[in-house]
Amino acid sequence: MDLAQGVQTVSFGLLSLMMIGAALGVVLLSNVVYSAFLLGGTFISVAGLYLLLNADFVATAQVLIYVGAVNVLILFAIMLVNKRQDFEPIQRGWIRKVATAVVCTGLFALLSAMVLTTPWAISATTAVGNGAIVAIGLHFFSDFLLPFELASVLLLMALVGAVILARREFLPEQPLDAGLQQTPVLTLPERPRELASTAPGSPERTITGSPGDRNA
Amino acid sequence: MQLQYFLILAAALFCIGIYGLINSRNAVRVLMSVELMLNAVNLNLMAFSNFLDPQTIKGQVFTVFVIAIAAAEAAIGLAIVLAIYRNRDTVDMEQFNLLKW
Numbered sequence: 001m002d003l004a005q006g007v008q009t010v011s012f013g014l015l016s017l018m019m020i021g022a023a024l025g026v027v028l029l030s031n032v033v034y035s036a037f038l039l040g041g042t043f044i045s046v047a048g049l050y051l052l053l054n055a056d057f058v059a060t061a062q063v064l065i066y067v068g069a070v071n072v073l074i075l076f077a078i079m080l081v082n083k084r085q086d087f088e089p090i091q092r093g094w095i096r097k098v099a100t101a102v103v104c105t106g107l108f109a110l111l112s113a114m115v116l117t118t119p120w121a122i123s124a125t126t127a128v129g130n131g132a133i134v135a136i137g138l139h140f141f142s143d144f145l146l147p148f149e150l151a152s153v154l155l156l157m158a159l160v161g162a163v164i165l166a167r168r169e170f171l172p173e174q175p176l177d178a179g180l181q182q183t184p185v186l187t188l189p190e191r192p193r194e195l196a197s198t199a200p201g202s203p204e205r206t207i208t209g210s211p212g213d214r215n216a
Numbered sequence: 217m218q219l220q221y222f223l224i225l226a227a228a229l230f231c232i233g234i235y236g237l238i239n240s241r242n243a244v245r246v247l248m249s250v251e252l253m254l255n256a257v258n259l260n261l262m263a264f265s266n267f268l269d270p271q272t273i274k275g276q277v278f279t280v281f282v283i284a285i286a287a288a289e290a291a292i293g294l295a296i297v298l299a300i301y302r303n304r305d306t307v308d309m310e311q312f313n314l315l316k317w
Contacts, residue, residue: 016225023229026248027236039248042229046255049222053266058276058283062258065283070251070290077244077294081301087241087308100238104231111227115220120268122219127270139277151284158288165295168302 012052019045032078040071054127057136222263230256243297243307247290254286 003011022041029035043066050059128135140148229252236249258279265275300314301307 012221016221019225020228020232023232023252026245026252027232027240032242032245035245035248039251042252042255046259049225049259050262053222053262054270055262055266055273055276055279058262058279061280061283065287066251066255070287073290073294074244074248074251077247077297080298081244081307083301083305083307085306085308087310090310097239100235104235107234108227108231111230112224115223115227120219123268123270125271127266128273132273132276135273136276136280139272139274144277144281147281151281155284155288158291162291162295165292166298 008052011048015045015048015052018042019049033075036071036074036078039074040067043067043071054129055132056130057133219263219267222259222267226256226259226263229253229259241309243300243309243312244294246309247293247297250293251286251290254282254289258282 019042022038022045025038026035026042029038043062047059047062047067050062233249233253233256236252237246240246240249261275261279261282263275265273265279269275297307300312304311
């Protein structure tokens with residue numbers, strides 16, 4: 001990216017402030033709808049950081065997929081699960097909050113120390129820049145071909161699985177036939193007509209009668 | 217612009233995601249926290265791709281894979297939340313004790 005150093009620094013500061021603030025809002029706000037919209041703000045800030053990292057294609061994909069698909073999906077889920085309920089407080093819930101905060105702060109301190117003390121092998125070559133799309137496409141169809149195809153299969157499986165999981169299973173409420181209600185309880189519901197048409201003394205008709213000749 | 221700034225930012229986002237993942241009562245907010253953590257991982261990968269490997273950008277390829285898997289994960293997770301909501305009539309994480317013995 002051909003921006004001046006000062007512009008990059010100011011953009012990085014603004015985007016990181018937006019990202020951290022929106023992420024804290026996602027976690028800490030009580031209304032889940034506000035959290036969903038702030039999640040979109042986080043995704044857009046991350047896309048801006050990708051632009052600062054010379055990755056135009058991935059920034060576009062981030063906006064399209066995360067803001068356009070995942071965030072809208074989360075908003076739909078909030079609409080479908082719009083139960084306004086106040087969660088009843090659990091016993092000694094603050095212990096969990098405090099312990100999690102301590103653990104997360106400690107993890108952040110550990111990661112920061114690791115990042116600041118590691119001697120990174122910064123590459124001196126210039127970034128590929130606008131040729132990133134060509135490079136990504138070459139990777140997809142040469143050395144990342146198998147993961148690429150597996151990702152497509154995974155997306156198909158996720159599509160089918162989401163449909164099956166979220167489908168509402170209707171139970172038949174009306175009886176299939178009006179004559180079904182007079183049949184005894186112990187007979188199979190598939191063969192009411194054979195039982196009605198045969199005499200009780202001829203059992204072979206009932207045995208040999210296939211389910212197909214109900215329509216005969 | 218240095219690599220360390222981006223890595224520290226990604227670490228902060230990841231820690232916020234962990235906090236939300238553990239402390240959220242609403243099941244949809246748990247999924248949002250998972251998305252935050254995935255974004256932190258993506259930011260790490262993109263920073264490494266730009267600063268350590270700027271010619272053969274394999275980090276961006278990995279990020280595209282992670283984005284695809286995150287989309288699948290969001291769809292499946294929200295479908296599971298909907299199914300549990302129909303069965304239990306709540307989205308409170310404290311009452312999802314189906315696997316607890």
